[in-house]
Amino acid sequence: MNFLEERIIKDGVVKEGNILKVDSFLNHQLDVELFDKMGAEWKERFKDVEINKILTIEASGIGIACVVARHFGVPVVFAKKSQSVNLDGEMYTAEVESFTHKNKNQVIVSKKFLNPDDKILIIDDFLANGCALQGLISIINQAGASVSGIGIAIEKGFQTGGQIIRNMGYRLESLAIVDGMDAATGEITFRK
Amino acid sequence: MNFLEERIIKDGVVKEGNILKVDSFLNHQLDVELFDKMGAEWKERFKDVEINKILTIEASGIGIACVVARHFGVPVVFAKKSQSVNLDGEMYTAEVESFTHKNKNQVIVSKKFLNPDDKILIIDDFLANGCALQGLISIINQAGASVSGIGIAIEKGFQTGGQIIRNMGYRLESLAIVDGMDAATGEITFRK
Numbered sequence: 001m002n003f004l005e006e007r008i009i010k011d012g013v014v015k016e017g018n019i020l021k022v023d024s025f026l027n028h029q030l031d032v033e034l035f036d037k038m039g040a041e042w043k044e045r046f047k048d049v050e051i052n053k054i055l056t057i058e059a060s061g062i063g064i065a066c067v068v069a070r071h072f073g074v075p076v077v078f079a080k081k082s083q084s085v086n087l088d089g090e091m092y093t094a095e096v097e098s099f100t101h102k103n104k105n106q107v108i109v110s111k112k113f114l115n116p117d118d119k120i121l122i123i124d125d126f127l128a129n130g131c132a133l134q135g136l137i138s139i140i141n142q143a144g145a146s147v148s149g150i151g152i153a154i155e156k157g158f159q160t161g162g163q164i165i166r167n168m169g170y171r172l173e174s175l176a177i178v179d180g181m182d183a184a185t186g187e188i189t190f191r192k
Numbered sequence: 193m194n195f196l197e198e199r200i201i202k203d204g205v206v207k208e209g210n211i212l213k214v215d216s217f218l219n220h221q222l223d224v225e226l227f228d229k230m231g232a233e234w235k236e237r238f239k240d241v242e243i244n245k246i247l248t249i250e251a252s253g254i255g256i257a258c259v260v261a262r263h264f265g266v267p268v269v270f271a272k273k274s275q276s277v278n279l280d281g282e283m284y285t286a287e288v289e290s291f292t293h294k295n296k297n298q299v300i301v302s303k304k305f306l307n308p309d310d311k312i313l314i315i316d317d318f319l320a321n322g323c324a325l326q327g328l329i330s331i332i333n334q335a336g337a338s339v340s341g342i343g344i345a346i347e348k349g350f351q352t353g354g355q356i357i358r359n360m361g362y363r364l365e366s367l368a369i370v371d372g373m374d375a376a377t378g379e380i381t382f383r384k
Contacts, residue, residue: 029305030254030268032261059250062222063268066255069224070262076222076255113221 003037004153004175005190014181014188018156026153027060027125035067038175042121042151043071045173049148050119053077055140057107057124057132064153065123072121077113079136081105092142096135107135114143127152127174130161137170154178157191195229196345196367197382206373206380210348218345219252219317227259230367234313234343235263237365241340242311245269247332249299249316249324256345257315264313269305271328273297284334288327299327306335319344319366322353329362346370349383 001009013021025031051072056065057079065076082105090111097104114120122136133150140147147170155162155174165172177191193201205213217223243264248257249271257268274297282303289296306312314328325342332339339362347354347366357364369383 023302024305025267028269028272028302030258030261030270032258032268033265035258036262059254059270059272062251062254063258063270066222066224066227066258067262069222070228070259073225075217076224077220078222078251078255080220080251110215110220113216 001190002041002175004034007031007034008154008176008178009188012188014183014186016183018158018181020154020156020178020181020188022154026064030063032063032067035064036070038064038151038153039068039071041175042068042123042173046121046149046151046171049171051121051148053114053118054121054123055079055109055114055136056122057081057136060126061124064125068123068151074121077109079139080108082108092139094135094138094142096131107132107139109139109143111143114140114145116144118143118145119148120145121148122150123152125153127155127161127165127172128159130159130164133161133165149173151175193382194233194367196226199223199226200346200368200370201380204380206375206378208375210350210373212346212348212370212373212380214346218256222255224255224259227256228262230256230343230345231260231263233367234260234315234365238313238341238343238363241363243313243340245306245310246313246315247271247301247306247328248314249273249328252318253316256317260315260343266313269301271331272300274300284331286327286330286334288323299324299331301331301335303335306332306337308336310335310337311340312337313340314342315344317345319347319353319357319364320351322351322356325353325357341365343367 054076069076094107149171152174155177157177157179179191180189246268261268286299341363344366347369349369349371371383372381
């Protein structure tokens with residue numbers, strides 16, 4: 001087990017409905033020292049690819065992306081989930097459906113922050129059915145930029161998101177892939 | 193002028209309606225090296241107070257808070273702006289009105305992440321009329337925790353938020369206080 005899998009075993013809570021609660025360190029209270037370790041790990045895994053920008057999506061992805069970006073020496077752009085009066089000018093948009101919230105959102109990035117020569121690392125906390133990730137890829141494609149890689153903290157390996165992304169040839173590095181969870185016993189099975 | 197004021201002059205854009213757009217480095221594209229400098233500055237300004245946790249609010253505050261937290265060696269908790277199906281258990285809530293979005297939101301923090309012995313530094317990107325900040329203070333008070341200080345990147349000094357907070361005796365350290373803006377000339381006046 002790596003450091004993130006160990007932390008999930010220690011502090012993650014399995015709930016009915018295939019919900020894995022990691023809000024004590026990943027997406028409500030944030031352990032920035034853990035994020036720093038994740039950054040070092042992704043920097044090692046993506047050392048052979050060119051990356052000049054990190055793209056993530058609000059809200060939980062932002063903290064991880066910002067700490068990770070310090071390892072790559074690049075800026076972060078975060079996609080917004082709804083129209084904001086402060087977002088003027090031309091925008092890239094994609095419609096995505098949230099697994100957690102069961103609703104549809106517009107994912108929005110201002111055109112001025114994505115360029116055709118950008119080599120982008122996508123960072124997010126969770127990958128389940130992958131709709132948010134598909135929206136981010138759509139936006140990168142609209143900009144004519146390229147996806148250098150995708151770093152996910154926790155992938156739910158029993159849902160289809162990761163498989164679809166790998167089938168499409170993207171380089172996806174999930175730090176923990178959960179293949180099964182049992183709400184009755186609290187047991188979590190990771191992919192080897 | 194300090195480093196943040198210089199950056200605002202260089203990359204900020206003044207729009208009609210007292211809007212200061214800093215989305216190229218502060219709240220859409222994120223300059224994490226700048227955030228790191230801000231962290232060092234707040235660490236210096238708050239060196240005499242005890243801080244064991246940083247509290248911020250989604251979404252723009254999260255990235256700043258996480259990079260800043262590395263300087264203090266403490267975790268971050270971010271308040272959520274709407275009810276989430278993933279947020280179970282007992283929560284602290286406060287109702288706040290957004291200056292930017294002209295709507296009311298429930299600000300929510302899970303009770304398990306705020307304790308009576310917490311000494312909290314609040315971090316956020318903007319302070320205008322201060323409603324979001326008042327909501328965070330309300331939640332800290334509900335928890336019986338204490339506010340060690342408040343670090344704001346950009347305070348709009350011509351709105352009442354900062355004055356109210358200082359009148360109430362909170363220690364507020366805004367890195368840039370904008371006393372006036374002119375959309376016609378693009379001129380920005382900082383408080384000395």
